[in-house]
Every structure is written in C-alpha cells, then in structure tokens.
Amino acid sequence: MTAHKYQALANTIISKIAAGHLRFGEKLPSIRALMLSHDVSKNTVIKALAELEKYDYIEARIRLGYFVKFKHIENNTPVTLNAEIQPVEVTIPQIFYDIMQRSAAFDISPSCNEQYQSKYLLQLQKDISKATKVSPFIKASYYDSPIGLLSLRKQICTRYRNRDFLMDESEVCITSGCQHSLFLSLFSVCKPGDTVAVESPGFYGIIQLLEQLQLNIIEIPVASTTGLDLDALEQAASKWDIAAVVVTPSFSTPTGALMPIKNRQRIVTIANTHDFAVIEDDIYGELGFDSNLPPVKTFDSEQRVILCSSFSKSLSRDLRIGWVNGGRWHEKIIRLKLTSQLASGQLQQLAVAEFMANGHFKRHLHSFKSSLLLHRNQLLSALLQYGPSAIKYSLPQGGLALWVEFSQEINTTKLYSTALKKNIVLTPGQLFSSAGHFSNSMRISFNHPYTGQRLNALKQIINPDNCQGL
Amino acid sequence: MTAHKYQALANTIISKIAAGHLRFGEKLPSIRALMLSHDVSKNTVIKALAELEKYDYIEARIRLGYFVKFKHIENNTPVTLNAEIQPVEVTIPQIFYDIMQRSAAFDISPSCNEQYQSKYLLQLQKDISKATKVSPFIKASYYDSPIGLLSLRKQICTRYRNRDFLMDESEVCITSGCQHSLFLSLFSVCKPGDTVAVESPGFYGIIQLLEQLQLNIIEIPVASTTGLDLDALEQAASKWDIAAVVVTPSFSTPTGALMPIKNRQRIVTIANTHDFAVIEDDIYGELGFDSNLPPVKTFDSEQRVILCSSFSKSLSRDLRIGWVNGGRWHEKIIRLKLTSQLASGQLQQLAVAEFMANGHFKRHLHSFKSSLLLHRNQLLSALLQYGPSAIKYSLPQGGLALWVEFSQEINTTKLYSTALKKNIVLTPGQLFSSAGHFSNSMRISFNHPYTGQRLNALKQIINPDNCQGL
Numbered sequence: 043m044t045a046h047k048y049q050a051l052a053n054t055i056i057s058k059i060a061a062g063h064l065r066f067g068e069k070l071p072s073i074r075a076l077m078l079s080h081d082v083s084k085n086t087v088i089k090a091l092a093e094l095e096k097y098d099y100i101e102a103r104i105r106l107g108y109f110v111k112f113k114h115i116e117n118n119t120p121v122t123l124n125a126e127i128q129p130v131e132v133t134i135p136q137i138f139y140d141i142m143q144r145s146a147a148f149d150i151s152p153s154c155n156e157q158y159q160s161k162y163l164l165q166l167q168k169d170i171s172k173a174t175k176v177s178p179f180i181k182a183s184y185y186d187s188p189i190g191l192l193s194l195r196k197q198i199c200t201r202y203r204n205r206d207f208l209m210d211e212s213e214v215c216i217t218s219g220c221q222h223s224l225f226l227s228l229f230s231v232c233k234p235g236d237t238v239a240v241e242s243p244g245f246y247g248i249i250q251l252l253e254q255l256q257l258n259i260i261e262i263p264v265a266s267t268t269g270l271d272l273d274a275l276e277q278a279a280s281k282w283d284i285a286a287v288v289v290t291p292s293f294s295t296p297t298g299a300l301m302p303i304k305n306r307q308r309i310v311t312i313a314n315t316h317d318f319a320v321i322e323d324d325i326y327g328e329l330g331f332d333s334n335l336p337p338v339k340t341f342d343s344e345q346r347v348i349l350c351s352s353f354s355k356s357l358s359r360d361l362r363i364g365w366v367n368g369g370r371w372h373e374k375i376i377r378l379k380l381t382s383q384l385a386s387g388q389l390q391q392l393a394v395a396e397f398m399a400n401g402h403f404k405r406h407l408h409s410f411k412s413s414l415l416l417h418r419n420q421l422l423s424a425l426l427q428y429g430p431s432a433i434k435y436s437l438p439q440g441g442l443a444l445w446v447e448f449s450q451e452i453n454t455t456k457l458y459s460t461a462l463k464k465n466i467v468l469t470p471g472q473l474f475s476s477a478g479h480f481s482n483s484m485r486i487s488f489n490h491p492y493t494g495q496r497l498n499a500l501k502q503i504i505n506p507d508n509c510q511g512l
Numbered sequence: 513m514t515a516h517k518y519q520a521l522a523n524t525i526i527s528k529i530a531a532g533h534l535r536f537g538e539k540l541p542s543i544r545a546l547m548l549s550h551d552v553s554k555n556t557v558i559k560a561l562a563e564l565e566k567y568d569y570i571e572a573r574i575r576l577g578y579f580v581k582f583k584h585i586e587n588n589t590p591v592t593l594n595a596e597i598q599p600v601e602v603t604i605p606q607i608f609y610d611i612m613q614r615s616a617a618f619d620i621s622p623s624c625n626e627q628y629q630s631k632y633l634l635q636l637q638k639d640i641s642k643a644t645k646v647s648p649f650i651k652a653s654y655y656d657s658p659i660g661l662l663s664l665r666k667q668i669c670t671r672y673r674n675r676d677f678l679m680d681e682s683e684v685c686i687t688s689g690c691q692h693s694l695f696l697s698l699f700s701v702c703k704p705g706d707t708v709a710v711e712s713p714g715f716y717g718i719i720q721l722l723e724q725l726q727l728n729i730i731e732i733p734v735a736s737t738t739g740l741d742l743d744a745l746e747q748a749a750s751k752w753d754i755a756a757v758v759v760t761p762s763f764s765t766p767t768g769a770l771m772p773i774k775n776r777q778r779i780v781t782i783a784n785t786h787d788f789a790v791i792e793d794d795i796y797g798e799l800g801f802d803s804n805l806p807p808v809k810t811f812d813s814e815q816r817v818i819l820c821s822s823f824s825k826s827l828s829r830d831l832r833i834g835w836v837n838g839g840r841w842h843e844k845i846i847r848l849k850l851t852s853q854l855a856s857g858q859l860q861q862l863a864v865a866e867f868m869a870n871g872h873f874k875r876h877l878h879s880f881k882s883s884l885l886l887h888r889n890q891l892l893s894a895l896l897q898y899g900p901s902a903i904k905y906s907l908p909q910g911g912l913a914l915w916v917e918f919s920q921e922i923n924t925t926k927l928y929s930t931a932l933k934k935n936i937v938l939t940p941g942q943l944f945s946s947a948g949h950f951s952n953s954m955r956i957s958f959n960h961p962y963t964g965q966r967l968n969a970l971k972q973i974i975n976p977d978n979c980q981g982l
Contacts, residue, residue: 139847146854147654157649166652167644170859174637179627182636182828183959184617218688222853234704250851358652362857377609381720383692384616387832387860389640489653 048089049415051080053331055094056419059110060437070100070108097423129237129260129282132253132476141458142246145469148442148487150503151496153465158413158490162406166358166397173392181388188380190216191391197398198365201328207340213367215376216386220325221247223350223366228286230374231319232257236285239278241270243445243474245295245323248288259476260284266436266445269299272308279316286319291338293326296474296485297445298438303335310341324351328407330440331415345369353394355442356407361390414442420492429504443487454484457503466499518559519885521550523801525564526889529580530907540570540578567893599707599728599752602719602946611928612716615939618912618957620973621966623935628883628960632876636828636867643862651858658850660686661861667868668835671798677810683837685846686856690795691717693820693836700844701789702727706755709748711740713915713944715765715793718758729946730754736906736915739769742778749786756789761808763796766944766955767915768908773805780811794821798877800910801885815839823864825912826877831860884912890962899974913957924954927973936969
C-alpha cells in the first residue's frame with residue numbers, strides 16, 4: 043500500500059461510486075461500519091470522508107450521515123472501433139507533431155506555477171552534484187560502456203524483484219529514455235513494411251515510430267479498465283502476419299487501463315502461438331496507487347518479450363535514463379545503441395544509482411503516488427462538478443492520465459487550436475490513433491494539482507459551453 | 513595562435529624535419545636567424561629548442577649549435593587502394609564491434625592513471641552542480657524542446673563565428689553526441705540500398721552506421737595530409753549514384769589530415785554537380801594546433817551540407833551533447849530526434865552554456881590543445897626512437913590521433929588480440945575500412961601523455977621485435 047491509508051479508503055469509495063455500486067443520493071455506510079469493513083482506525087475513516095467531502099463526492103447531512111453527491115461517474119465502456127481492423131501505412135500530419143511535442147508535458151496549463159515539488163527531487167539534485175566529483179577526468183576522457191553503469195542496472199533489477207520479476211543486470215541495457223528503448227526495440231525487431239499491432243487508443247509516440255520506421259499499423263481496441271482486447275489481438279494475428287505488438291500493460295496512456303495478471307499471461311501465449319515479439323512499455327509500471335503488477339516479461343518463456351521503461355514518469359524527465367531488456371534481440375539492440383550514440387552519460391547514472399541505493403527512490407515513489415492520487419481525485423471531482431452530463435471517463439488506479447469522452451458533436455482537435463490561444467494545452471483523442479478515431483475524446487493528465495489557474499483551465503476545456511466560447 | 517609561441521615554433525621545426533626540409537645531422541639555423549625568420553623573442557626560441565631537445569628531435573653540440581637527431585620522419589604518402597573503387601554492402605564481424613568499443617577511448621593504456629587533468633574540467637563540474645539548482649522541479653516535470661536549449665545553441669553559433677562560419681541558432685539542433693548527429697543525418701538522407709561515399713581509411717563509426725542502415729559503402733582514398741581525394745570522389749560520383757559523402761575535413765580520424773580551403777570549396781561544387789548530400793563530421797574542428805579552418809558548411813550554396821559535431825573530443829565524452837545543422841533535411845532530423853528519444857537533458861546543456869558564456873571553454877581549448885601538441889610530440893619522439901626503420905606515419909596539425917604504417921608482414925588485427933592480454937588497446941587499421949584494407953597500419957592517439965606506463969605500452973606495440981614477442 044503506497045498511498046496514505048485514508049487516501050486509499052477514499053479511493054476505494056470513489057471506485058464504488060464510479061462503478062455504480064454507490065449511487066447519487068445514497069447514504070454511505072456509517073463510520074463504524076467503514077472501520078470494520080476496511081480494517082482501519084476511526085481517524086482514518088474521518089480523514090477519508092473529509093477528503094471525499096473536500097472534492098465534492100459526498101456531503102454531510104447533520105445527524106443523518108454522509109451521502110453521495112451529484113450523479114455517479116459512468117465507467118467508460120470498452121472502446122469499439124467501427125472501422126475494420128487491418129494493417130495500414132502510417133502518415134502523421136505535421137500539425138500532430140506540434141501537438142505531440144506540447145502534450146509530452148502532461149500538463150494542460152504549462153504556464154501555471156503550481157507544481158508537484160518533492161524534497162526527494164532536491165535530494166536527487168544533491169546526488170547529481172555529488173556525482174560530479176566522482177572521477178571527473180576519467181568521465182571526461184572515456185565513454186561509458188554502451189550497456190550502462192553496473193550499479194544502476196543492479197538497482198533497476200532490485201526494483202523489479204519487488205514486483206516478482208527476477209532479472210539479471212546483464213539483461214539490462216541503459217538507454218536515453220523509454221522512447222529511445224522503444225525505438226531501439228522496433229528497429230531491431232522489424233524491417234520496413236512489417237506490421238505492428240498497437241493499442242487503440244494508444245501512445246502516439248509509438249505511432250510516430252511506426253511512421254519513421256515505415257512499418258504498418260494495426261489498431262487493436264483497448265478496454266479502459268483491462269487494456270488491450272486480447273480476443274481482437276488473437277483474431278488479428280490469425281488473419282495477418284504481425285511482427286510485434288506494442289503494449290503498455292500498466293496504466294497505459296491515454297486510458298490508464300491495467301491489464302490483469304491472466305491477460306498478461308495470455309498475451310505471451312498468443313505471441314508464442316503466432317510467433318511475434320511483445321514490446322512492453324512499462325513506463326508507468328511502478329505508479330499503481332494500491333499495487334504494482336509484475337510485467338508481462340515475467341511470463342516470457344521464449345525470450346520474445348522486450349521490456350522497455352525509464353525514470354521519466356516516475357522520477358524526472360530530465361535524467362534521460364531509460365532501460366531495455368531485449369530478450370532474444372538484446373545483442374542487436376546494444377549494437378544499435380552503440381552505433382547510434384555510443385554511450386550514455388555516467389553522471390546521472392551514478393547519481394540515480396546512489397539515490398536508489400539509499401532508499402530515496404522508494405520514498406519518492408510513495409510520496410509521488412500519494413500526490414498523483416490526490417490530483418486524480420481533484421480531476422475527477424472537477425469533471426463531476428463542471429463537466430457536461432454526457433461526459434464519460436476512465437478511472438485509472440495509477441499512472442498519470444485518464445481518458446475523457448464527450449458527446450459526438452465535440453471535436454477535440456478543433457478545440458486544441460482554440461484552447462492553445464489561451465495557453466491551454468489539451469491532448470486531442472485523434473493523436474492516439476492513426477486512423478482518425480476518437481475525435482470526441484481527449485487525454486487529461488493528473489500529473490499536476492488541479493487548483494488555481496490549472497483548475498480554471500480545466501473548467502474551460504471540459505465544459506461544452508466554454509468549449510464553444512473558446 | 514592557440515598554442516604557446518614556443519610550442520608553435522617547435523611544431524614548425526618538427527614539420528620541417530618531417531617533410532625532409534631538415535635532415536638527420538643537419539644544423540638548425542642560429543637562434544638569431546630563428547628569431548628573425550619567425551618574428552619571436554630570443555626567449556621563445558630558446559624554449560622551443562629546449563622542447564625539441566627534450567623530445568630528442570635535436571641535440572646541442574657545444575659551440576657548434578643545434579643538430580637534427582636521428583633520421584627524419586617520413587611523411588606518409590597518400591594511401592592508394594589496390595581494389596577497384598565500387599559500392600559494396602557492409603558486414604562487420606562481431607570481433608570488430610568489440611575492438612571499436614575499446615578503441616573509442618583513444619587510449620592504448622586505459623589502466624594507466626596518468627591522465628590529462630584540466631582545471632577547466634573542474635570548473636565544468638562546478639557549473640553542472642550549479643545547474644542542478646536551476647528549476648529542479650520544472651526540469652523533472654517537463655521535457656526540453658527537441659531542438660535543445662536556446663542559450664547553448666547561441667554559444668555554439670558564436671564558436672563558429674570565430675571560424676568565419678555564420679549560422680543562426682534556429683539552424684542548430686542539439687543531439688546526444690556527434691555519433692547521434694551522424695545517425696540522424698544518414699537516416700534522414702538515405703534509404704536502405706543507397707550508396708554512401710566515405711574516407712578510406714576513415715572513421716569506423718560511419719562504417720557501423722552504414723551496416724545498421726543497410727547502406728552500401730564506396731571507399732574513397734584519403735591523403736594523410738589533405739584528406740579525401742576529390743578526384744577519386746568525382747570519378748566515383750560520375751560512375752555511381754551516390755546519396756551522400758561523409759567527410760571529416762579537420763583532423764580526420766585516423767590520419768589527422770586537414771582538408772585545405774580550396775578542397776572544402778571543391779567538395780561542395782562536386783556535390784552540387786552530382787546532387788548528393790555532404791555529411792560533415794566536424795568533431796575535431798576546433799582542435800587545430802595553429803588554426804581552425806571554416807567548416808565545409810561555410811561554402812554550402814544549396815543547403816546540402818549537414819554539419820555534425822559534439823563536445824566529446826573537445827571537452828568531455830560524458831556530456832553526451834552534440835549538434836547538427838541539417839540544411840534541407842533539418843526538419844526531418846528534428847522529427848527523427850523527437851521520435852527516437854523525445855529530448856535531451858537540460859542540466860548539462862545549461863551548464864555548458866554557462867561554461868562557454870564565461871569564457872571557460874575558450875580557455876580550456878587553449879590549454880587542452882597545448883597538451884595535445886605536447887603529447888603528439890612525445891608520441892612522434894617515441895616513434896622515432898623506438899619504432900622500426902620501415903615505419904611511416906602521418907603528422908597531424910591537430911586532432912587526437914595519427915596513423916602509423918608498418919611493413920607489409922605486420923598484421924595489426926592479430927597484434928590487437930595479443931596486446932589486449934597485456935591490457936594494451938591498439939586500434940588496428942582494418943577497422944578503418946570495410947574492405948579489409950590497412951592490415952599493416954594502426955591508429956595511435958595522442959589524447960594522453962606518453963610517459964610512464966603508457967610510454968612502455970607504446971614501445972611494445974611499435975617495435976616489431978616486441979610485437980612478435982607479444
């Protein structure tokens with residue numbers, strides 16, 4: 043359990059509201075009942091209720107108890123694609139590149155000065171300063187080995203042990219971030235003209251990569267709770283020759299879906315049967331509010347799962363440190379890393395290894411996830427309070443973002459341009475598909491607090507009246 | 513003039529010895545004559561003579577003056593390739609990748625603790641520490657723009673202004689090093705199956721890239737003084753369809769050749785006539801002992817020259833900061849950088865921009881080049897004193913390495929394996945050609961001082977008797 047107990051309890055109640063188990067106007071169980079059913083102290087229940095009240099999920103009625111406020115959150119149903127599932131070439135309009143660049147910040151209001159500020163980030167900066175003093179002449183004169191610093195690779199393996207995945211440091215190659223890992227993987231597995239299956243809606247960085255590497259795309263629907271639709275993947279693999287699937291099993295962007303363990307096992311079975319590579323994007327793997335599932339790579343029996351991740355979403359985007367475990371393609375990936383940029387910097391690697399060895403990363407994650415849960419609840423609360431009645435959204439149990447679906451007449455790509463004039467950056471749904479799906483959806487991040495200026499920005503983009511006014 | 517005056521004078525005299533204008537046993541001009549002919553003080557002449565004496569180029573004979581010691585250095589003649597010049601596919605044996613990885617250090621004796629230690633490197637580390645304090649929360653939360661930090665791009669443009677090349681900061685994109693710049697450039701200019709002309713002998717990093725990108729290679733001979741043979745390039749371009757030429761006009765590895773201005777102009781003319789891209793590797797561009805010529809890009813009239821460089825050889829290999837001016841392919845290159853790794857880290861960029869703005873980079877270069885010249889002279893002196901009589905070598909006026917040619921029966925690739933057992937890393941000639949040329953040559957770096965353990969290592973690899981004994 044990473045979040046504070048009261049936050050976890052509040053989260054559970056929100057989930058019940060979202061799933062319709064607790065409905066608008068319904069009375070909540072008594073404090074005593076909640077204490078017993080959740081095995082927590084009275085103080086925890088009271089703090090949880092205060093939290094829920096603060097964000098307008100519930101209201102206290104004197105002498106009567108607590109009641110669910112507003113309507114319940116409609117859980118987003120699995121997305122169904124109207125178009126036939128088939129491989130196509132990828133061509134991304136230039137305007138989308140501009141949007142992607144801005145959207146990488148996961149912030150609708152980049153000019154807002156309210157930021158998540160962690161004392162552990164200050165500790166990390168201290169560790170970097172300290173690392174500058176370690177052999178500066180040697181660092182300046184010699185390149186690091188292309189696979190990266192041993193001490194850091196060891197720390198990364200330790201993190202995975204906590205998720206029941208055992209790997210050896212020799213199986214890890216340090217990269218310049220998760221996008222770099224994905225690039226190295228796709229380049230090593232596929233050749234131009236190959237077909238790659240991706241999540242739909244799914245991470246636009248993958249779609250860009252497929253375009254750059256001249257690969258065909260096949261979009262597989264995603265359920266906003268359990269992720270990639272494996273029946274659809276199996277059907278596609280039976281019909282078409284697929285070289286690889288790229289999947290984000292934990293808190294996939296944009297939906298925040300979490301693939302259950304049995305699906306993680308099944309995707310490996312499908313890949314074994316149909317002989318394709320599974321490229322696993324694990325970048326949000328440690329960002330579960332309650333627990334972190336083992337990666338798909340854990341169930342890899344034929345060295346065909348490539349695990350890609352980084353510290354960009356869990357610690358700092360500026361480190362530019364990611365990693366890859368390339369399975370049977372590992373040597374090829376290392377060679378490509380060597381050829382395309384020789385080595386990574388040792389300074390940040392040294393600092394992060396030290397930061398992790400001293401337990402700061404663990405403490406940072408605890409604190410960071412607590413903030414993410416808070417921000418998610420602020421966001422959900424604002425969606426409830428200020429969003430139109432036809433709005434639907436996903437309810438992620440971790441990660442950095444959720445997926446919002448408006449009624450059909452709203453076009454979020456058009457909205458993007460008008461919002462930008464007000465310095466508001468929204469991430470339109472069409473970015474998450476190469477086929478132009480999801481024009482009435484958008485991704486909204488909860489990486490930052492929804493208060494002040496950012497809350498005002500949010501109100502503007504989720505209210506259809508404001509939308510039209512923009 | 514970057515080196516101290518006395519070093520420059522000593523260097524001029526070594527060049528005369530090398531070119532055969534001053535022969536073994538010949539008397540040097542008098543101190544007074546040297547003062548007049550080089551317009552320097554008596555003190556400068558005396559220090560230069562002391563330097564030459566120290567490294568055994570000359571000897572003082574009482575009351576008679578100074579005399580050239582040993583034989584003169586034979587200037588390496590332009591390399592001629594026996595094989596027909598034609599495009600071929602590239603396949604590099606795995607063993608060569610291992611050698612390349614080790615050779616990237618430019619050090620025959622990596623276990624030796626005698627290093628070039630500059631106070632400016634300490635200043636750089638201080639600037640990095642200082643930069644950690646600049647907006648740590650913002651840096652952790654937001655990616656840098658893919659083109660990189662404006663202040664750094666401005667400083668890079670300023671450096672080029674000193675070399676009479678004017679460019680705007682909007683034309684520069686920051687990368688993860690020169691190898692990364694070359695990768696982005698070749699990927700953007702060529703498609704699999706295209707033919708690329710390269711220097712022979714030339715940088716093995718390019719040969720690797722051609723293999724990875726499935727490009728054909730056409731090896732153009734290099735003269736060890738003036739670089740790429742432009743007549744041969746023109747003939748090849750007339751006969752074959754060439755997509756690009758990769759050229760290192762300043763202090764090309766392995767020969768250290770310096771392409772004269774008129775050749776820099778002519779290669780652009782040839783590229784214009786035959787419609788191919790010129791990918792210019794300028795990584796040693798500021799490492800001239802006496803002067804730094806403008807890059808080929810200066811003479812680019814059709815936006816077909818791509819300028820690639822980095823701080824790895826001039827300041828620190830650990831920064832992982834390079835840059836590229838992509839000419840007509842610039843947008844494509846930026847997009848590929850975004851897609852393959854999103855952004856560069858801001859920390860080091862901030863620190864280097866500050867380091868440069870305060871004049872430290874300029875001072876560092878002055879001091880560093882002075883050391884390089886000293887190390888080169890130590891190396892030449894050792895080659896003279898301990899090398900076999902049939903040895904030939906190039907005499908670079910800058911950069912980090914020179915090219916040594918042994919008699920035909922010596923195979924430096926075989927020598928590599930035996931030397932490695934003694935912890936000596938030599939860089940065999942065959943690495944610098946995809947066709948297996950140069951088996952009796954090697955590159956020797958003068959990045960590090962040739963004293964103590966490293967001098968002993970050098971003696972072993974340049975003496976044929978020791979070679980056989982290895």
